[in-house]
Amino acid sequence: MHLFSDESDNEMYEAGVFDSNLSIVGSKDHRNYARINYMSVLSEKEFIFRFRLNKTLVSELLIKIMPNLRVHSSRNNGVSPLHQLLLTLRFYALGTMLVSVADFIGVSKTSASRIVSDVSRAIAGLYPQYVRILQNTQNGFYEIAGFPRILGAIDCTHVPIQSPG
Numbered sequence: 415m416h417l418f419s420d421e422s423d424n425e426m427y428e429a430g431v432f433d434s435n436l437s438i439v440g441s442k443d444h445r446n447y448a449r450i451n452y453m454s455v456l457s458e459k460e461f462i463f464r465f466r467l468n469k470t471l472v473s474e475l476l477i478k479i480m481p482n483l484r485v486h487s488s489r490n491n492g493v494s495p496l497h498q499l500l501l502t503l504r505f506y507a508l509g510t511m512l513v514s515v516a517d518f519i520g521v522s523k524t525s526a527s528r529i530v531s532d533v534s535r536a537i538a539g540l541y542p543q544y545v546r547i548l549q550n551t552q553n554g555f556y557e558i559a560g561f562p563r564i565l566g567a568i569d570c571t572h573v574p575i576q577s578p579g
Contacts, residue, residue, distance in 0.1 A: 449497055449520060465503040472499065479536035493521055493529060501526060502533035 452461065453469055462468050467475070476499050483499075485492030493501075501519045505526070508514065516526035548566065555564035565575075 449494070452500055453496070464507065465500060466507040467503060472503070475499065475537070478540060479533065482536035482539060483532060493519065493525065498529045498533050502530050502537075505530050 452464070453472070456464065458468060461472075465472065476496055479499065480495050483495040485494065497519050501515050501521070504518055505512065505515045512526045512530065513523045515530075516523050519526070521529070551565055552563060555561045555567075
């Protein structure tokens with residue numbers, strides 16, 4: 415199955431992305447929006463500019479968080495896990511209002527809020543795989559740079575963390 419194919423919803427059902435009890439129902443009053451497949455229409459440079467990650471990293475991240483993402487609605491064919499991830503990455507990249515990224519993917523502000531929350535939780539669930547808390551780093555940071563009570567550094571950013579104890 416190609417993860418980014420918009421050709422068949424059946425592939426998504428088989429992969430378990432859609433809830434099995436949902437079906438796609440169309441009506442005269444129901445509008446279906448064709449979502450843009452940004453993986454295929456944007457060049458690598460344009461993709462990185464918009465989402466701050468390259469296509470390969472987005473594909474790898476999607477595979478890791480896909481089990482935690484579900485399409486919650488059969489209306490408008492739901493929002494695929496790829497579009498959920500891209501919406502969230504766009505929100506992170508812009509740091510703007512939800513309505514801006516909601517329009518980018520073609521969902522409501524409420525849906526965008528839920529999607530950002532769901533995807534953020536899925537990404538946060540990867541924490542133990544990628545973040546290690548090193549022991550005895552306070553002394554090392556103090557010896558190297560004279561920084562007291564430092565446990566680690568993230569991209570050279572100083573973030574005060576309230577002690578849980």
